[in-house]
Amino acid sequence: MTLHIVNQSPHANNALGDCLQAYVEGDALLLIEDGVYAATGQHDLPESNVYCLKADAEARGISIKSPIEGVDEVRWVSLCTEHNPIVSWFK
């Protein structure tokens, strides 16, 4: 299954929306950089397999809302090994 990586704020542009249009049941979503602003619980995200890079959320003062799982960079690497292909949605 695909690992989708979104690095844009959902308030800035449609990268997250574009990603979700291509999201298939069983895929995983990882929020990084400004993408972590979607981890606050205010946005419609898939019910499972959604991850958020902890360091990027902490850096911005954002609390990761359950059931989104905070991950470190090493866990990010294992998400990459567990999924294929890996698709980045930026700008």
Place this chain on the structure above:
Amino acid sequence: MPQSKSILALCRHAPYGNALAREGLEAVLACAAMDQIPEVLFINDGVFQLLEQNPEAIGEKNLRRNLQALPMFGVETLHICKKSLEDRGLTPDQITVAGAELKFLDNPGAFIANFDQVLSF
């Protein structure tokens, strides 16, 4: 080099506003020239790359020339997200690329899942 991995180029950006559209097509042509022939999917604002263009007015080279070169490099089918067209008020009959077969996809996510590597542009 044998084609060992399936490669998808995901073209998501409109031409001219930034370099991604041009540099994306250049990468697609380079992969094809190396016999790593990628499939190409135009989605989101990437579908705007498929319209007729007159960028001479802004001093740019016409990106359609790169598009039209794709079939000659072995990229004979261009995949296009149907919903992205609809969202932008475009219809499939407005899109033509000489020498290329156009396939309009209802489910781009399922298509993307078929590939080993995705190059996003």
Place this chain on the structure above:
Amino acid sequence: MKFTLVVYGAPHASEGAATALRFARALLQSDHGIYRVFFYGDGVHGGSALSAPPQDEQNLLGQWQELQSAHDLDLTICIAAAQRRGVLSSSEASRLEKPAGNLADGFELAGLGQLAEAAAVSDRLVTFGG
């Protein structure tokens, strides 16, 4: 697994350049291999030797160079994207009649074929957008 990283973000302008570095470190820490880091688009500025950030800010160029020499990384700058943006080796600079080259040690200029080849032989490819 063998990973290829594709970096579009310009250093000190877009976070992608720094995120790629963090991811590269985590990969090496997890005993995976980095087949190639390919700098494309605005990412090619990552190979400019002229970057001089203030002392109290992170030095992305220096960090890539350290990682490169510690792990013998392949750091490839796309030559076509780099020529447009003014990242040149000394020999390219003299061929193109420009005043000086600025390609940093540890980085190589090469064609887009190196991206195609890396995609073909790597187990995973991760893009770091601008």
